[in-house]
Amino acid sequence: MSGIPNNIPDDRIPEELGAALAGLYSGEARLPARIGGRTAGLAALRAYNPKDYVARNHLLAPISRLSMYLRHGMLSPREVADHIRARARGADREEGLRQLAWREFFWLVLKQKGRAVLENLEEPKYHATWSAELPEDVREAQTGLPCADAWITHLKDDGYMHNHERMWFAAYLIHWRQVRWQAGYTFFREHLLDGDLASNALSWQWVASTFSGKPYIMNQANIEKYSAGRWCEGCTADCPFMGSYEQLQEKLFGWRA
Ligand SMILES: Cc1cc2nc3c(=O)[nH]c(=O)nc-3n(C[C@H](O)[C@H](O)[C@H](O)COP(=O)(O)OP(=O)(O)OC[C@H]3O[C@@H](n4cnc5c(N)ncnc54)[C@H](O)[C@@H]3O)c2cc1C
Known part of the structure; x- marks a missing residue:
C-alpha cells in the first residue's frame, strides 16, 4: 500500500492507517485490542493454561482466546490440540479437544455443503415471521x-x-x-x-x-x-x-x- 512510511512507531499507526484507509471503513481508527501474527499467536498458545477449562460456560472461567489465530492460520488446530493434550488432564482435556472438534466439524460441513450453509439447512422447529434487517x-x-x-x-x-x-x-x-x-x-x-x-x-x-x-x-x-x-x-x-x-x-x- 502506498503512502504509509516503513517503521512508523506503534503510537502513530492508527493515525497513519486512518489516513491511508479513509473512506474504506466506518468508525474511529484505532489499534485492535490484540496483536495478530504467528509470533503473537505462539506466545498466546504458550501462555494458555487450560486448567479448569471444563467450566468454560462461565464468563469468569479460563478460555484460550486463540480463535483469532486459528481463524487466520497463525496457529493450526493440531498445535492447539497438542498443547491441550500436553497441558490439561481429565475433563479439562476432554472438553478442550471437544470444542476444537466443533470447529473442525463445522469445516467438514462447509466442505460438503458449500455456500448452502448460508441458507437454512433444515426447516426451523417452530413457526414465526422473521425480519431480514438487524434492528x-x-x-x-x-x-x-x-x-x-x-x-x-x-x-x-x-x-x-x-x-x-x-x-x-x-x-x-x-x-x-x-x-x-x-x-x-x-x-x-x-x-x-x-x-x-x-x-x-x-x-x-x-x-x-x-x-x-x-x-x-x-x-x-x-x-x-x-x-x-x-x-x-x-x-x-x-x-x-x-x-x-x-x-x-x-x-x-x-x-x-
Ligand atoms: C452464534 C455463534 C457464532 C460463532 N461464530 C464464530 C466465528 O465466526 N469464528 C469462530 O472461530 N468461532 C465462532 N463461534 C464459536 C465460539 O464462540 C468461538 O470459537 C470461541 O468463543 C472462541 O473463543 P476461544 O478461542 O477462547 O475459544 P476456546 O473455548 O478457548 O476454544 C478453543 C478453540 O476451539 C474452537 N471452538 C471453541 N468453541 C467452539 C464452538 N462452540 N464452535 C466452534 N469452534 C469452537 C475455536 O477455534 C477456539 O479458538 C461462534 C459461536 C456462536 C454461538
Missing part, C-alpha cells in the same frame, strides 16, 4: 437491556464475544426479536476478529434450530448464574428472559418441551 437499537447497543447491550459492545469494541454471550445474543436476536439468523451472522462477520464462515453460519443455525433438533434459548437465571450476576444485580429493565424454560418455550414457540 438499529441492536446495531447501536441501545436495546435497553444492560446484558444485551454489553454483549454487543464487546463485539464492536473488542472484535470478540465470549461463546456463551454469542449463544445468548443469537437466541435473543432470533427468538425474542424475530430477526433472521443471517442478519446476526452478517453483523458478526463485520466485527469478529475470528469471523469464520463455517463456525459462524453453523452456530447461528444451531441456535435457530435449522441445524439442530430444537431452538436454543436461555433464561434470566442462566444469564445471572454464568455471568456472576454482573448485569442482573440492580437491573431495572423489563427483563424478557424472566421465567422457566417451559414458560419461555410456550411464550416464544407456542409449545412445551
Whole structure:
C-alpha cells in the first residue's frame, strides 16, 4: 500500500492507517485490542493454561482466546490440540479437544455443503415471521437491556464475544426479536476478529434450530448464574428472559418441551 512510511512507531499507526484507509471503513481508527501474527499467536498458545477449562460456560472461567489465530492460520488446530493434550488432564482435556472438534466439524460441513450453509439447512422447529434487517437499537447497543447491550459492545469494541454471550445474543436476536439468523451472522462477520464462515453460519443455525433438533434459548437465571450476576444485580429493565424454560418455550414457540 502506498503512502504509509516503513517503521512508523506503534503510537502513530492508527493515525497513519486512518489516513491511508479513509473512506474504506466506518468508525474511529484505532489499534485492535490484540496483536495478530504467528509470533503473537505462539506466545498466546504458550501462555494458555487450560486448567479448569471444563467450566468454560462461565464468563469468569479460563478460555484460550486463540480463535483469532486459528481463524487466520497463525496457529493450526493440531498445535492447539497438542498443547491441550500436553497441558490439561481429565475433563479439562476432554472438553478442550471437544470444542476444537466443533470447529473442525463445522469445516467438514462447509466442505460438503458449500455456500448452502448460508441458507437454512433444515426447516426451523417452530413457526414465526422473521425480519431480514438487524434492528438499529441492536446495531447501536441501545436495546435497553444492560446484558444485551454489553454483549454487543464487546463485539464492536473488542472484535470478540465470549461463546456463551454469542449463544445468548443469537437466541435473543432470533427468538425474542424475530430477526433472521443471517442478519446476526452478517453483523458478526463485520466485527469478529475470528469471523469464520463455517463456525459462524453453523452456530447461528444451531441456535435457530435449522441445524439442530430444537431452538436454543436461555433464561434470566442462566444469564445471572454464568455471568456472576454482573448485569442482573440492580437491573431495572423489563427483563424478557424472566421465567422457566417451559414458560419461555410456550411464550416464544407456542409449545412445551
Ligand atoms: C452464534 C455463534 C457464532 C460463532 N461464530 C464464530 C466465528 O465466526 N469464528 C469462530 O472461530 N468461532 C465462532 N463461534 C464459536 C465460539 O464462540 C468461538 O470459537 C470461541 O468463543 C472462541 O473463543 P476461544 O478461542 O477462547 O475459544 P476456546 O473455548 O478457548 O476454544 C478453543 C478453540 O476451539 C474452537 N471452538 C471453541 N468453541 C467452539 C464452538 N462452540 N464452535 C466452534 N469452534 C469452537 C475455536 O477455534 C477456539 O479458538 C461462534 C459461536 C456462536 C454461538
